[in-house]
Every structure is written in structure tokens, then in C-alpha cells.
Amino acid sequence: MTAERNAAELYQEDKALEPSDSTLKAVLGATLTLMALAILWEVLVRQFQVPAWLLPSPSLIVESMVEWRSELVGHSMVTLYETLVGFALSIAISVPLAVAVVYSPLLQNTIYPILLALQSMPKVAIAPLLALWIGFGTLPKIVVVFLVCFFPIIVATATGLAAVPAPLMDLIRSLSASSLQTFVKIRFPTAMPHIFVGLKIAITFAVIGAVIGEFVGSESGLGYLILVSTSQSRTPLAFGALVLLTIMSIVLYYGIALVEHVVVPWAPRN
Structure with a gap:
């Protein structure tokens, strides 16, 4: 034994x-x-x-990042703030709305087409309008991040809530469970892996959305730094900002994956 x-x-x-x-x-x-x-x-x-203003070498990019490290850190914090706030707002609104859509056929038939239409609009085209309406502060960038994150999260959440196997739903009904009990014990746990798939997709879009907003009108952020650097032929600095954006996206993605590992241990993993 x-x-x-x-x-x-x-x-x-x-x-x-x-x-x-x-x-x-x-x-x-x-x-x-x-x-x-x-x-x-x-x-x-x-x-x-190859001229450095056209395509800098990796060593020159690293040198530029070290030289301009304080500016890069400052602009990174701005982009990170816009990304996280817009992402959090999209979660706070899209998840409850997805629940309402799943439980209400009327909302499903009316809200979903509108959401699809909004998703079809290029965010690059919306960003200048937001700058015109709201101004050139942080808020327009947060709104752009919110818009690019909203659709993946609500679709993933709605898909997960509707993915409960029919035999399981029949079983819970036979036990006379209330709608709230069904949601808490069955629907939401089943939807959690789908929700985290949407979150991992959305968080990478969030960084892109922040940069789009900074391209249109901003005085800070990595997107703004890229525009200024390229206009002044400081291409190594622009590449340094791109490196930081890539690192930011990867870290945020795996941060969501880590939370998923803790919160949803039963989720299938690759």
C-alpha cells in the first residue's frame, strides 16, 4: 500500500x-x-x-530607451491609466447588459443589432468626433478604450450564459430552483470561462484603443510620443514606445490569465 x-x-x-x-x-x-x-x-x-531615421537597429533602440527613460515611463503611465479605466468601465457595463440580453428576448432583438452596428464603425473614425465633443483630455481616450472593449466582453458573456447544457437546465428546473439560484449556481459559473476569453481579447484591444485616442488628439501617452518622435525623425524613440506598448499588452493579457487561473480553476486550459 x-x-x-x-x-x-x-x-x-x-x-x-x-x-x-x-x-x-x-x-x-x-x-x-x-x-x-x-x-x-x-x-x-x-x-x-540603413539610416537610423528609417529603421534603427535594436541596440540603438535600447540606447534611446535608456536615454529617454523618464519620458517613456511618464507617457506609459498615462496610456496604462487610460487603458485600465476604459477596460474597467467596459466590464462594469457590458457584463450586466449581457445578463439582461440573455434573460430578455426583447433586448436581444433590439440591443444586439445596435451593438453590431456600433462595432462595425471604425474607432479611428469615431475618435476625432469624440475629441470634438469631449475635448482633448483623458476622457476621449477612455471612451475609445471602452468602445473597443465593450463588444468582445458582452458577446463572450452572453455566449457563456447561454451555453448551459439543456440536461443541466432540466435538472435544475426539476429541483424547483429559482431564477436567481439558477443564475448563481449554474449560468454564471458556466459563463466564467467564456467571460475570461472575452476579457483577454478585450485587454489587448484596450491598449490599441488608448493609442488610437492619443493619435487623434493628446498631449501625453505613448501614442502621442510616437507621433512626436516620428515627426522629429527620432525613430529609435518611436520604436522604444512601440516596445513598451507591446510589453504592456503582454503583461495585461497574462495578468487577466492569472486572475482566470485563480478565479476559474475549472476552466479548460491550453
């Missing part, structure tokens, strides 16, 4: 290590690939003597 128990414990330990091992391999593979691409980029730029 002791040997069998030890074997079972070892098996469970091995299974527990599998996700971390696969994650480590994925991170290592991605890091090596990026390093290889950076080296190739550096060699080609130096070999063909």
Missing part, C-alpha cells in the same frame, strides 16, 4: 509539474526566437547601412 501510495503521489507531482514545464518551454522558445530576430535585424541594418 505504501509503495502504491508513493507511486500515486509521484504521478500527481509529475502531472502538477507538466503545466509549468510547458510554460517554461514556451517562454524559453519565444525568448530565443526574439533574440535571434533581434540579432538578424542588427546585422542586416549594419550590413546595409
Whole structure:
């Protein structure tokens, strides 16, 4: 019995290590690939003597990021604030609205077409109008972030709430459960993995939305810094801002994934 128990414990330990091992391999593979691409980029730029204002080398980009680190950090904080506030507002509004849409066929038939129409509008075209109506402060950027995040979250939430298997719904009805009990015990837990899929998609869109708003009219933020840098032929600094935007998107995405891992441990994972 002791040997069998030890074997079972070892098996469970091995299974527990599998996700971390696969994650480590994925991170290592991605890091090596990026390093290889950076080296190739550096060699080609130096070999063909490409002007720095046209395409800077990775080493020059790093030098520029170190030189302008205080400005980059300040503008990053502005973009991060716009991203998180707009993202939080989209969650606060889209999730309750998705619940209302699922429980009300009337809302489903009236609200969904309107949402689809709003989603079809290019946000780049809406951003100048928001700047005209609201001004050139932080609020228009937050609204753009809200708009780009809203649709993925509400669709994912509504899909998850409606994804409860029919036999399970029949069972809960046979137990005379109330609508609130059905929602709390069945519908919402079933919808949670779908909701987090929508959140992970939306958080990457959120950074893009913030930059779109900063492109149109702003005096701060990484999008603004990219515009100013390119207009002044400081291309390495513009690339440095792009690097920070990429890092920001990745960190926010995996932050949502970490919350999902804690909150929804039963969700299927790759």
C-alpha cells in the first residue's frame, strides 16, 4: 500500500509539474526566437547601412530607451491609466447588459443589432468626433478604450450564459430552483470561462484603443510620443514606445490569465 501510495503521489507531482514545464518551454522558445530576430535585424541594418531615421537597429533602440527613460515611463503611465479605466468601465457595463440580453428576448432583438452596428464603425473614425465633443483630455481616450472593449466582453458573456447544457437546465428546473439560484449556481459559473476569453481579447484591444485616442488628439501617452518622435525623425524613440506598448499588452493579457487561473480553476486550459 505504501509503495502504491508513493507511486500515486509521484504521478500527481509529475502531472502538477507538466503545466509549468510547458510554460517554461514556451517562454524559453519565444525568448530565443526574439533574440535571434533581434540579432538578424542588427546585422542586416549594419550590413546595409540603413539610416537610423528609417529603421534603427535594436541596440540603438535600447540606447534611446535608456536615454529617454523618464519620458517613456511618464507617457506609459498615462496610456496604462487610460487603458485600465476604459477596460474597467467596459466590464462594469457590458457584463450586466449581457445578463439582461440573455434573460430578455426583447433586448436581444433590439440591443444586439445596435451593438453590431456600433462595432462595425471604425474607432479611428469615431475618435476625432469624440475629441470634438469631449475635448482633448483623458476622457476621449477612455471612451475609445471602452468602445473597443465593450463588444468582445458582452458577446463572450452572453455566449457563456447561454451555453448551459439543456440536461443541466432540466435538472435544475426539476429541483424547483429559482431564477436567481439558477443564475448563481449554474449560468454564471458556466459563463466564467467564456467571460475570461472575452476579457483577454478585450485587454489587448484596450491598449490599441488608448493609442488610437492619443493619435487623434493628446498631449501625453505613448501614442502621442510616437507621433512626436516620428515627426522629429527620432525613430529609435518611436520604436522604444512601440516596445513598451507591446510589453504592456503582454503583461495585461497574462495578468487577466492569472486572475482566470485563480478565479476559474475549472476552466479548460491550453
